[in-house]
Amino acid sequence: MTLNGDFVLIPAKALVNFVTNPKKMLKIVNNNGTYNLPLNVLKLDDLAAKLNVTVDELIIKASISKADDATAAAVNAAASAVGGTVASTIVDFSITGLGKEDNKVAVDFGSNYISRVLPMSKAVNPGQATAVLFDPTTKKLSFVPALFSDKEAVIKRNGSSIYAVIETSKTFGDIKGHWAQNYITLLANKLVVDGVTDTTFEPERNITRAEFAALVVRSLGLNTNVSNATYAQFKDVASDQWYASVVGAAANAKLIDGYEDGTFKPNATINREELAAMVVRALNYAGAKPAVTSEEQAQLLAKFKDSNSIVWAKEEVATAIKAGIVDGMTDDTLGARSTATRAQSATMLKRLLTTANFIN
Structure with missing residues (x-):
């Protein structure tokens, strides 16, 4: 599924026949990155119950949006604070369930690590680069699992957040x-x-x-x-x-x-x-x-x-x-x-x- 914008709204009822198959994956792509979403991690009944709607009424929102200027500045400052520089686009990857009257809840992936592909501005040395999660509350960065190849980072995590890649050169x-x-x-x-x-x-x-x-x-x-x-x-x-x-x-x-x-x-x-x-x-x-x-x-x-x-x-x-x-x-x-x-x-x-x- 290739997007022109930052997000897509998917009726949950369109996914019901696929969520029990561990081999079914939804690949969502736009200019900011890629979400690889195994459909069996979506517990539609549980998600609908949290929002007090039926599965037929439930909407899944998948968003791959570039960070706004204020967030990007905060991420760059946080990278500088740990002796690093940002080497990628700064992107907010999120999957939420939508109910009635603007009610929403984040999708709980449990211990399932979901892959996202984050474009980088250049190739990096995997020994000196790391994918990071940005916490908007603490304004700090933390490690997230990722594999690097060419100008891409494949980030693996079981939650939604703002992600980036930074380069550092530390020793003791x-x-x-x-x-x-x-x-x-x-x-x-x-x-x-x-x-x-x-x-x-x-x-x-x-x-x-x-x-x-x-x-x-x-x-x-x-x-x-x-x-x-x-x-x-x-x-x-x-x-x-x-x-x-x-x-x-x-x-x-x-x-x-x-x-x-x-x-x-x-x-x-x-x-x-x-x-x-x-x-x-x-x-x-x-x-x-x-x-x-x-x-x-x-x-x-x-x-x-x-x-x-x-x-x-x-x-x-x-x-x-x-x-x-x-x-x-x-x-x-x-x-x-x-x-x-x-x-x-x-x-x-x-x-x-x-x-x-x-x-x-």
Whole structure:
């Protein structure tokens, strides 16, 4: 469907016969970009119920609109604030359901990552470019999964928003020559990891459970505007803490568990077993988790003489090994109970994003 304007209105009743077929996709194109919309993600009955209309009365509005001048200026300012420059058109991609009397509601894609193609002004180096989401409230940019080719970015996300591509060139003085230097630099340019200061990363410093949850949430491009109830399930996660929203988003996506006493222990250092479990759950959320049989699990763990030190996450650790996300500390030791470092975390996140086909 090629548009002359910025949006199209589609009667939901015209889609009813296609939404149960996972192979049916609606491709919507205009000069600003392309929306690739698998029709089975449209829960028409649910959407109509939210708007108090019938499916026959429901309208689906798909919009691919170039940002206005004020928004474009804000995006350019936000890019400059993180040391970057904008390398694409700035486009608002949105899918909404319309009811009566101008009632509307955003389409909920669940955990389905929908592809959008964003034109760029030039070809970019995928190692120094990242697709970003612009938050009009905070005026900040955040990472979204994307693959780059020629002068296009294929952005993958499960929500509507304003998107752009920026280029940055970040590094840290204390990672030069470090075994994880390339991973850290790549994820810094993707706005996934931050330095401790502008010039230091402290790769061997331990990382807390809340800090790693925040990194996984960023890697998946998740919405952190979650209800208080989502993080309030943990009695040690207060609403005024920096990590409340990311813990809530991680819990909502079933990336994290608490302890039996109802705590999350956000400031406790995370160990490699917990790290592997969280990354495997992220793979599952992204639809990229490999299957591991009980026989494979035994084989994958058998080569490590300390695999009996894994307390509760044998399946997750075996899956992480199969996916190429976890290596041993040595050829025959896993170090599952060892505290994880910032460098190890960056390495696992890079492998997560590559395995999920979320970065080049």
